[in-house]
Amino acid sequence: MKNMKQNRFKRFLIPIILIVLFIYVYGGNVGKMTEVISTDGTQPVGEITGGTEIGQTFVSSMNNLSGFSIKLATYARMNEGHVTIGIRNYGDDQPIYSTRIKSESLADNAYYDMRFPPIKFSKGKKYYIYVNSEASTAGHSITAYMSKKDTYAGGSLIRNGKVEPGDLAFKVVCNRTLF
Numbered sequence: 001m002k003n004m005k006q007n008r009f010k011r012f013l014i015p016i017i018l019i020v021l022f023i024y025v026y027g028g029n030v031g032k033m034t035e036v037i038s039t040d041g042t043q044p045v046g047e048i049t050g051g052t053e054i055g056q057t058f059v060s061s062m063n064n065l066s067g068f069s070i071k072l073a074t075y076a077r078m079n080e081g082h083v084t085i086g087i088r089n090y091g092d093d094q095p096i097y098s099t100r101i102k103s104e105s106l107a108d109n110a111y112y113d114m115r116f117p118p119i120k121f122s123k124g125k126k127y128y129i130y131v132n133s134e135a136s137t138a139g140h141s142i143t144a145y146m147s148k149k150d151t152y153a154g155g156s157l158i159r160n161g162k163v164e165p166g167d168l169a170f171k172v173v174c175n176r177t178l179f
Contacts (some may be wrong), residue, residue: 032175032176033066033067033173033174033175033176034062034173034174034175034176035171035172035173036060036061036062036172036173036174037058037061037152037154037170037171037172038170038171038172039147039151039152039167039168039169039170039171040071040145040147040151040169041071041145041146041147041148041151041166041167041168041169042145042147042169043145043146043147043148043166044073044143044144044145044146045143045144045145045146045157045159045168046143047075047136047138047139047141047142047143048083048131048132048133048136048141048142048143048144049133049136049137049138049141050081050133050134050135050136050137051132051133051160052132052133052159052160053130053131053132053158053159053160053161054130054131054132054144054157054158054159054168055128055129055130055131055157055158055159055168056070056128056129056130056152056155056156056157056158056167056168056170057090057126057127057128057154057155057156057158058126058127058129058152058154058155058170058172059124059125059126059127059154059155060119060122060123060124060125060127060172060174061123061174062122062123062174062176063118063119063120063121063122063123063174064118064119064120064122064174064175064176065118065119065122065127065172065173065174066115066116066117066118066119066173066174066175067113067114067115067116067172067173068087068113068114068129068170068171068172068173069111069112069113069114069170069171069173070085070111070112070114070129070131070144070168070169070170071109071110071111071112071144071145071168071169071170072106072107072110072111072112072131072142072143072144072145073108073109073142073143073144073145074103074106074107074108074142074143075108075142075143076108077140078104079103079104079106079136079140079141079142080103080104080136080137080140081102081103081133081134081135081136081137081140081141082100082101082102082103082133082134082135083100083101083103083106083131083132083133083134083136083142084098084099084100084101084130084131084132084134085098085099085101085112085114085129085130085131086098086099086114086129086130087114087116087127087128087129087130088127088128088130089125089126089127089128090126090127090128091126091128096116096119096127097114097116099114103133103136103140103141103142106142111169111171115173118174118175122174126155128158129168129170130158131144144168144169145168145169146166146167146168146169147166147167147169148165148166149165149166149167150165150166150167151166151167152167155167
């Protein structure tokens with residue numbers, strides 16, 4: 001009788017361990033997206049032509065940083081070329097996540113949303129989001145929106161590596177997970 005109870009226990013133990021492991025691994029990434037930073041701006045930064053990079057630094061107030069949005073504009077025209085939008089650790093040259101898109105595919109006066117797998121231990125770390133143009137020319141380039149005032153005290157607007165007054169119009173989201 002004792003052997004039968006041990007065999008039954010062993011038969012159920014492995015599936016239970018697998019189920020708990022599955023819930024922990026996948027449940028750890030499931031959650032609600034929470035907007036943790038939101039700034040607004042109505043002033044264009046100017047055309048983002050070839051070789052120009054516009055960016056914004058910020059400090060993540062939560063773990064599981066999982067996306068950002070930047071308000072972009074096309075000047076109500078079809079623009080040429082490509083732009084790269086991405087995020088990296090502040091001070092690093094290597095992007096954590098980035099994407100290259102055609103300028104003509106961007107919506108005018110709208111936030112461009114970039115989402116990525118959560119960065120687990122992002123709380124308190126400084127990041128840099130950016131938009132740069134590879135070869136766009138004046139009259140055929142996009143822009144981003146900014147505020148002239150420093151509306152976000154935790155970061156700075158940066159153009160080609162130099163801090164400028166104001167902040168980009170941007171949002172940051174984190175994933176509030178079950179664990």
